Amino acid sequence: MHPRLTFALAIIEGLAILAYAFSGFIEARKRRLDAVGTFLVALATAFGGGTVRDVLLERRPFYWVQHEAYVVVIFALSLVAPYVLRMASRVFNERALLVADAIGLGLFSISGTSIALDAQMPAFIAVMMGVVTGVFGGIIRDVVCNEVPLLLRDSRPYATCAFAGCWLYLLLDHLQFDSVYSVIFATGFILIARLVTFKLDVRLPH
Template sequence: MLQPYPMPSGLVTAFGGGTVRDVLLSRRPFFYWVMHQDYVLVVFAMAIFAPYFLRVTSRLFDQRALLITDVIGLGLFSVSGTSIALDTQMQMPSFTATMMGVVTGVFSGIIRDVLCNEIPLILRDSRPYAVCTFAGCWIYLGLSELEVDTIYNVLISTAFILIARFVTFKFDIRLPH
């Protein structure tokens, strides 16, 4: 699937959505991952070993394992993107913060798929993807307003995105074309 270009696609998947968010927010230090090379080195090492790891684990797990990790990443990155936009330095309005969360979660996959010469998942699968993220980011905002502890807020919001995404698969819920 993504095997032709594991290195660039791994880096883009890890940092693409956050980079797009930082560009849109004019966030400094610009491109946070550039300032902290440890993140890049970890992703670089993981990208080198990913094809071998996937070859071994594909015998043990099916596509559902990749779906689970994708949805967990979607939830965590989206919630963190919303949190960053709400940060005291950014102070974005609620709707903008939510959209920055969606951008953070969704754009990495879009850029990765384009880089790998594939139609982005969000365009080829009519199941709600960004909609689940959008709703989860609003839940994060609501719980923030209620001053729920940050750890619980992140867990609840991410769990909502995870469950909502799985419900769309279980019941084959699709958006109209």
């Protein structure tokens, strides 16, 4: 993998982990969970999709095992997250959860696709690995919090945005765009597509 892409993906993965952990903190606050519950929900949200991807691609060690620092940071944030989120309840509302979730969706989906390509997976499988990486953290979060996953109860495009963005990334890669810019453009596409379709209340046919 190109050194610049490796560096870009490292930054992207870090941002995605924090974004998904943040959405986990918000969901934990809504459920009035203590610090232990907050940590478990945030950890599952941040690493669920990546762990499923690593299992399917037979990658070892798992990303969160290899990067222990992220687990430690989430643990530390979990100790203070309930108090911070309670004081800032007017800011960290449903909209904040949507934005954090959309950021994580875009960042994780593209990094997952790139990792699958690096593992010599065919194009369609690489895209599906990207979608799995992007959506499964949110699915696990909702299941742990005893909710029907957002992916199943909301007909607005979610996995569809990730699916389209991953194909855009493959197209840019095929056209030999700079790898870093390809990641940035495709990630931005997923983020904007998710927010715009949600704002305009675009819904998929039943």
